[in-house]
Structure formats: structure tokens, C-alpha cells
Amino acid sequence: MGRRTLLLDWGEAKARAELDVAGHIEELLLPLLRSIGKPPALIGxxxxxxxxxxxxxxxKCERVVTLAAPWHFDHYPDASRRALDxxxxxxxxxxxxxxxxxMEVLQASFxxxxxxxxxxxxxEFGRLDPASPEAARFVELEDWANEGEPLPLPAARELIEDIFGRDLPGAGQWEVGGRTVTERLSVPLLNLTAERDQIAPAITVAAGETIGIQSGHVGMIVGSARARLHEALKAFLTPCR
Structure with missing residues (x-):
């Protein structure tokens, strides 16, 4: 696609202990974007x-892609929101x-x-041959999913009480950097959703062009459905588009 790709590592949680979710955007993400020198394409x-x-x-961004990303948190099933609360x-x-x-607590909520x-x-894992590639892949994936950094307390509080609990993004009331942010951008936006997603159901997605992929939340990234994901990304990100 002729693009230079950068991956953001948020670093250790203890170095971000005072930041809520908005603070991560203000203090870490925005300075990085402004340092690049030209409007980047964002994928989250x-x-x-x-x-x-x-x-x-x-x-300033060229375009944005969301992958299994919720925006309308009040579209989650009531039972899911009660369980998180x-x-x-x-x-x-x-x-x-x-x-x-x-992370163990957050994973349990998932x-x-x-x-x-x-x-x-x-x-299903219990029926696999322990020496099989399928079993090794399952263990590797579970290790990856459960070894993340803990969520700083201010970020956990904002995520659960304000973003999930009050649906500030979907209600048009989420303030970041002193401004109310919206899902309606002035640049192209593509939402890629996982149709069997229980963690970020497709119904929670932001307004805009949406492509559904037949997979679960993690499978769309690392499973066989990733080929469809890569095709959609390539089509949207190719410079001549």
C-alpha cells in the first residue's frame, strides 16, 4: 500500500497511573500524531x-478505520452493562x-x-491433542489475551462509569482535550465489525461506512477471517482511493 506503519505501545500502566481514557488521548496519542509531520491514517x-x-x-488525520470498536455503549445488552457494573x-x-x-478482572468481565x-x-480445547498445532495456537492466543497491562484506576473509572455507564460518546457528551468529540468526522471513516462479536457487538459501532466480517472479536484479527480484514483495509487505505 506504500504506507509506513507505526504501532503505538502505551507502555507500563504505572507510568500512566494518573491518566483516564481521555487523558491517554490528550497526553500520549495526540502529541504522537502531531509529531508525524503529515496527517496519518488512524486504525484502532x-x-x-x-x-x-x-x-x-x-x-489532522487523513482517514480513520475502527476494528470492532464500540461508540454507542447504550446499545450493549442491559445484562452486559449490569454485569460490568x-x-x-x-x-x-x-x-x-x-x-x-x-487485567484478570477485566478479562472476567469480558x-x-x-x-x-x-x-x-x-x-473444545479439552478435546484437542495437546501436541497439535491447534492446541498450541489456543494456548498462545489465551496467553496474549490475558497478559495485558492493568488498566490505570482513572481510566477504569471513566471507562466503566462514564463511557459504559452514561454512554458519553454515544450521547454526544464525551469531552476530550476540552472539546466534545463526535463520531461524525470530516475525513473518510470505515468501521470493520465482527458479526459474532460479544465484546463489541456490531450494533454499538459509530455512524459511517461499515463492513461486517463473519468472525468473533479476536478472530477477526488473528483467525482465518483476518484475510477478509486485510482486504478491506488495503482497499480503504490504498493511496489512490
Whole structure:
């Protein structure tokens, strides 16, 4: 595609301990975008896509792609929102002591969105030959999914109470960098959704061009559906478009 690709590493949680979600955009993402020298194309996965949309309100961008990224959080099933709120009520005391929400707790909240699927995938794993490539891939993927940095406490609070709880993005009330951010950009926007996604259901996506991919939340990135994802990205990002 003739593009230079940069991957943002947010760094260790302890170095970001005072930042909420908006603060990560203001203090880390926006300075990086402005340092590049020309408007970049932004691609964000899951909450990273939500943050990319917000950043595109505040920094010059060529175009934006979201991958399985929610914007309308009140479109989540009520049961899912209640489960997340319940998790937060039980985890707040420990999180205050630690200064962060452990990844294990956040991952458990993801499992609660589709508990039957969680049980099913481990049951299927139990039927695999432990020495098979499929078993090795399963273990590698689970290690990747569960080894992330904890979420700094201010970010966890904003994510659960304001973004999920009050749906500030979808309600048009989310303020980042002193400005209210919107899903309606002045540059091209493509939303790629996973049709079997329980973590970021397609119904939660921002307004704009949307392409659905037959996969789950993680499968669209690392599973067989990634070929379809790559095709859509190439078509949207090719400079001659």
C-alpha cells in the first residue's frame, strides 16, 4: 500500500497511573500524531478504535478505520452493562489499593458477556491433542489475551462509569482535550465489525461506512477471517482511493 506503519505501545500502566481514557488521548496519542509531520491514517482496535475516533476530532488525520470498536455503549445488552457494573462494584476496593484494575478482572468481565461461549471454547480445547498445532495456537492466543497491562484506576473509572455507564460518546457528551468529540468526522471513516462479536457487538459501532466480517472479536484479527480484514483495509487505505 506504500504506507509506513507505526504501532503505538502505551507502555507500563504505572507510568500512566494518573491518566483516564481521555487523558491517554490528550497526553500520549495526540502529541504522537502531531509529531508525524503529515496527517496519518488512524486504525484502532476495540477501545483503541473509540479513542482513534476521538483523536480524529482534535488532530489532522487523513482517514480513520475502527476494528470492532464500540461508540454507542447504550446499545450493549442491559445484562452486559449490569454485569460490568457489578464487577466494578466488587473490584473497586482492591483496584484503589492497587491503583489499577487488574487485567484478570477485566478479562472476567469480558467472559461474563458470553459465559456459554467461554465454557464451549475450553471444552473444545479439552478435546484437542495437546501436541497439535491447534492446541498450541489456543494456548498462545489465551496467553496474549490475558497478559495485558492493568488498566490505570482513572481510566477504569471513566471507562466503566462514564463511557459504559452514561454512554458519553454515544450521547454526544464525551469531552476530550476540552472539546466534545463526535463520531461524525470530516475525513473518510470505515468501521470493520465482527458479526459474532460479544465484546463489541456490531450494533454499538459509530455512524459511517461499515463492513461486517463473519468472525468473533479476536478472530477477526488473528483467525482465518483476518484475510477478509486485510482486504478491506488495503482497499480503504490504498493511496489512490
Amino acid at each position: 482496535y476495540c477501545l483503541g478504535g473509540t479513542m482513534a475516533l476521538a483523536a480524529a476530532n482534535l488532530a 457489578d464487577m466494578w462494584r466488587h473490584a473497586q476496593a482492591a483496584s484503589r489499593e492497587l491503583g489499577a484494575l487488574p 467472559w461474563s458477556l458470553a459465559p456459554e461461549r467461554t465454557v464451549q471454547k475450553f471444552a
